[in-house]
Amino acid sequence: MNKFLITLLIPFCGYAVTAQVKRKAVVKKTVTTAVAVKPKTLLDSASYAFGTSMASSLKNDGVKNLNYDLLVKGLKDAFAGQTPLLTQEASQKAIGNLFKSLSQQKFGPAIAEGKAFLESNKTKPGVQTTASGIQYLVLTQGTGIKPKATDTVLVNYKGTLLNGKQFDSSYDRNEPLSLSLDRVIPGWTEGMQLMPVGSKYRFFIPYQLAYGERGAGQDIPPYSTLIFEIELLKVNGK
Known part of the structure; x- marks a missing residue:
C-alpha cells in the first residue's frame, strides 16, 4: 500500500472510532429509585398505622x-361521601363470601372427611x-x-x-339436660322429633x-360432622 493511501486511511479510521465513541455516549440508562415515604405528621403516622393494623x-x-x-378507592369514596360501587348489602355479602371461601380452603380436609364418612355410613x-342429610341408628325404640x-x-x-374424641356428655355429669328444641342445633331439632319417649338413637349430623x-x-x-347418642327421657311440652 503506497504512502498516499495510508495517509488517507489514518484520519478516516480515527473518525470512525470517534463516531462510535460518540454514538455510545448518547445511550443513557434511566435508573428509577423508589422514594421512601415516611410519616411526617400525626395524621401521616395514624394513616399508616390504620393500614398496617387493617392488614x-x-x-x-x-x-x-x-x-x-x-x-x-373504597376509602376515598367513603370519606368523600361518594355513592359507593356496592350497596351495603352487596358489600357485606362480598366480604362474607370471601371469608367463607378462605375458610373452606383451610378446612377442606375436614369437609372431605365428613362427606366420605357419611357416604360410607349410610x-x-x-x-x-x-x-x-341427617343419619340415625335406632339403639332403643321407645x-x-x-x-x-x-x-x-x-x-x-x-x-x-369422627375421631372418637368426646366433647360433651350428660352421663359424665350424672345430670340429664332440659332443653328447648327450638334453641339447639338444627340436627337436634329435626332428629329428636323422630324419637318417641324412652328411645335412644345415635345421630350422625x-x-x-x-x-x-x-x-x-x-x-x-369448624366444619365438623358430629355423632350424638341421645336418650329421650321426657317431653315437658312448651
Missing part, C-alpha cells in the same frame, strides 16, 4: 392479598337418612310420645367427633346441621 387483622383471618386500587345396616319443635325435653346424651363453618369453642372445630 395484620386481615392476614390473621386468612386474607393474603387485596385489589389495592379498589381498596383505596350403607351400614340399620342406618337411615332423612331428606336433610313407645312414648314424640316431641314437637317447640317442646322442652329432658335428655341424656354424649357427643363425639353433617356440619351444615351442626355448628357449621364456625364450630363451637375449642372442642368442636
Whole structure:
C-alpha cells in the first residue's frame, strides 16, 4: 500500500472510532429509585398505622392479598361521601363470601372427611337418612310420645367427633339436660322429633346441621360432622 493511501486511511479510521465513541455516549440508562415515604405528621403516622393494623387483622383471618386500587378507592369514596360501587348489602355479602371461601380452603380436609364418612355410613345396616342429610341408628325404640319443635325435653346424651374424641356428655355429669328444641342445633331439632319417649338413637349430623363453618369453642372445630347418642327421657311440652 503506497504512502498516499495510508495517509488517507489514518484520519478516516480515527473518525470512525470517534463516531462510535460518540454514538455510545448518547445511550443513557434511566435508573428509577423508589422514594421512601415516611410519616411526617400525626395524621401521616395514624394513616399508616390504620393500614398496617387493617392488614395484620386481615392476614390473621386468612386474607393474603387485596385489589389495592379498589381498596383505596373504597376509602376515598367513603370519606368523600361518594355513592359507593356496592350497596351495603352487596358489600357485606362480598366480604362474607370471601371469608367463607378462605375458610373452606383451610378446612377442606375436614369437609372431605365428613362427606366420605357419611357416604360410607349410610350403607351400614340399620342406618337411615332423612331428606336433610341427617343419619340415625335406632339403639332403643321407645313407645312414648314424640316431641314437637317447640317442646322442652329432658335428655341424656354424649357427643363425639369422627375421631372418637368426646366433647360433651350428660352421663359424665350424672345430670340429664332440659332443653328447648327450638334453641339447639338444627340436627337436634329435626332428629329428636323422630324419637318417641324412652328411645335412644345415635345421630350422625353433617356440619351444615351442626355448628357449621364456625364450630363451637375449642372442642368442636369448624366444619365438623358430629355423632350424638341421645336418650329421650321426657317431653315437658312448651
